[in-house]
Amino acid sequence: MIRFENVTVTYADAGAPTLAGVDLTVPEGELVLLVGPSGVGKSTLLNAVSGLVPHFTGGTLRGRVTVGGRDTRTHRPRELADVVGTVGQDPLAHFVTDTVEDELAYGMESLGLAPAVMRRRMEETLDLLGLAALRERPIATLSGGQQQRVAIGSVLTPHPKVLVLDEPTSALDPAAAEEVLAVLQRLVHDLGTTVLMAEHRLERVVQYADRVALLPAPGAPVVVGPPAEVMAVSPVHPPVVALGRLAGWDPLPLSVRDARRRAGGLRDRLAGRTPPPGPATAPASAAPASGAPGDGPRRAGAARSGVRAVLERLVRGGVTPPAPAAAPAVAEARGLAVRRGRVEALRDVDLVVRAGETVALMGRNGAGKSTLLGTLVGLVEPASGSVLAGGRVPHRTPPRELVRHVGLVPQEPRDLLYADTVAAECAAADADAGAAPGACRALVSELLPGVADGTHPRDLSEGQRLALALAVVLTARPPLLLLDEPTRGLDYAAKARLAGVLRGLAAEGHAIVMATHDVELAAELAHRVVILADGEVVADGPTHEVVVSSPAFAPQVAKVLAPQPWLTVPQVEAAL
Amino acid sequence: MNLRAPEANRSNAVHAGAWWLWALGLAVAASRTTNPLLLGLLVGVAGFVVAARRTDAPWARSYGAFVKLGLAVLVVRLVFSVLLGSPIPGTHLLVTLPEVPLPDWAQGVRIGGRVTAEQLVFALYDGAKLATLLICVGAANALANPARLLKSLPGALYEVGVAVVVAMTFAPNMVADVGRLRTARRLRGRPAGGVKGVLQVGLPVLEGALERSVAVAASMDARGYGRTAPVPRAVRHATTVLTLGGLLCVCVGGYGLLAASGGSYAVPLVAAGVAMALAGLRLGGRRSVRTRYRPDRWDARSWLVAGSGAAVAALVVAADAAALHPGVVPLAAPELPLWPALSVLVGLLPAFVAPLPKESM
Missing domain, CATH: 3.40.50.300 (P-loop containing nucleotide triphosphate hydrolases)
Structure with a gap:
């Protein structure tokens, strides 16, 4: 459905290319999660799918991007609007009109669908996203989760085959994020929509992904594979994966449920011990570690054992201040x-x-x-x-x-x-x-x-x-x-x-x-x-x-x- | 039969154009009179309908702003009259302000000097008329969704309409930005008020507005804005010729009408020009592939709303009684003329026939 063939994107005033030699194929009906540290070009890659890169942003794109068989080189974003729906990081910057119903209709109107078709799809989409009660509300009065759902709905009404989402849950509270992810699940399972999504909050999304595409560093080749395999090498990973790596579980668990089923042994080993008082206690020196991704505090102690671990535990116990009760x-x-x-x-x-x-x-x-x-x-x-x-x-x-x-x-x-x-x-x-x-x-x-x-x-x-x-x-x-x-x-x-x-x-x-x-x-x-x-x-x-x-x-x-x-x-x- | 107005929803909404016609009818009536009692009655009618039928939507809150603007116009008119004098002759001297001596070439201009009751009353009537006009416009704004009105434009003008809508949503966003950035100034320990504060905030606000417009443009492009249908060359050229030719005809015909010498050709030329321009717009609409989702329908209630406004205008224009313009020289207390007052009350009709907005959530 989406094919990147040796794609390199260079912006006009940048020295090095933002994306270099990206090869990526997303088959129809898959949910692919794009992960990687900040600044590796995830947004650029996503916008290349809808053709906004390079038609709108400028810069040069070498190689070929095709979506549903259409080459973005010859098709401008508006001509891809019926195949690709794109939702950016900030839903407020996405809205063109001022009420929910008008916003959902906007894309269909632009494509020139017949009024009867529009009316039917409107009702279907309102139900699919749980927006029926909000249909006449001004968008400015909605909560963050509702706005994000409206933004997704507004690109869904033209029935695109591909949905591209840039951090759909980052600004949301846990419950609103669940709402949005439930909708995405339904789209993938019931409608066969292909979804390509970038997200920093991996703990929320990684278990839903069919495959994960990892951009490890700027200009590095993309690593694509099943979530568990990619997470094993990824510099960015959710805590459940870190726990799995620590406990040496294989394959790595991606969801809390997977991990719980394997955690019996770990729970036994931890039984009888108590966590140190106060908040979690990575030593202050290890945490603000060097900028290199993957060098975070969670990996620092992977090979730690024996006397050293004991010493460290002692040191930590001394360093961590318990919650001060008597302080002013x-x-x-x-x-x-x-x-x-x-x-x-x-x-x-x-x-x-x-x-x-x-x-x-x-x-x-x-x-x-x-x-x-x-x-x-x-x-x-x-x-x-x-x-x-x-x-x-x-x-x-x-x-x-x-x-x-x-x-x-x-x-x-x-x-x-x-x-x-x-x-x-x-x-x-x-x-x-x-x-x-x-x-x-x-x-x-x-x-x-x-x-x-x-x-x-x-x-x-x-x-x-x-x-x-x-x-x-x-x-x-x-x-x-x-x-x-x-x-x-x-x-x-x-x-x-x-x-x-x-x-x-x-x-x-x-x-x-x-x-x-x-x-x-x-x-x-x-x-x-x-x-x-x-x-x-x-x-x-x-x-x-x-x-x-x-x-x-x-x-x-x-x-x-x-x-x-x-x-x-x-x-x-x-x-x- | 149940004659009570139904609860409003998208299908039975009164056409935005009908609200504007109603408001324009009131405005026409206001422009025909300087009687403060009639003007007050018009403001009351507009206010009553707004109170009865406006929604909680953001655009509906603009009514208060228009009322304030009207009052400001009234005050400014009075202040100017006091400071700059007035050609109205008067005998009831209130005060004499010190007059600024001006050179000979500034004859006819006066700063300060006599202030008479007549000139103040005249300014008051005049200002009240302007204020009423503004309040009528405000009422239309509060009752009709501006975006829906633009949806009723012909297809060829659609893109202009979108530009206007996006521009209109910008103002509130910029106001919100100013608030946020002034807050941030306070967080840095700088006083939030003052001219300097506003100036320092100005640049980031403009930057933010620019960024937002780029983001909206990207979103619109990605959602199919500006898709065009292939149109044969001949049609494209015909559109251009018709539109430009029509406008040219209207210009020449208009000149003829005003010049008083071309009475014979002017009227047919203007008519032909308008017809050509309309045909051009219609042909131009073929280029656009857009369809409209649930446009407002012009139903019986819309007819009643628009009709009541038109009736107010027609009746007040026809009345033309002396009481519409109460005397200023000599001063006379304004009277409430019976028939014009009754005809203004016709404008209350929308408060009973327009669908009732849902209670706010």
């Missing part, structure tokens, strides 16, 4: 309520965060996580109740003073960056924070080794930009650090580096509150998990207690090894 409170909310129009975004929320503590805020999209962070940093004024950050009332403190007490890295770190170069950004941050000149640059060098002064923030990768924004915020040395969805769009290597940095900050005494959908990150870092639902706190307690019992928020390792309280691979690794 850095942030405190009492009976906090926030209203947005008629909606009560938060209701009667109590939260205390102490120095050195890492708290994960979880809950579905729209549960009030970002609003809670906003009140702590003074962006949102509470309707009632009190909130204190660093002993001050945030919304009454001037911003210049507040930055020294609390800092927030927003969901889109790029919003924080104005300047043309990294150096200028650092100078501005020093001035904003009243820090000594060079303070920010020193932080950048620590978090982001090897970034030149003259780099434009726009040219940084997702993870590098996050690190720069983090450095800018940390320049003022706020004792309370807030992060909103920090792992959105990060690959496993970038996530591991971020985890290392945050662990280091917590050890220095920073209190960290992060709103996240990423259960693996929460399991790895958080001392405490607070779950919000409809603006109320529904659970607040130590990570292993809150998370292990929850079907939605439990990390994969916890699901595999339940009822034992293990959360992450490094914990298990340390105990073995």
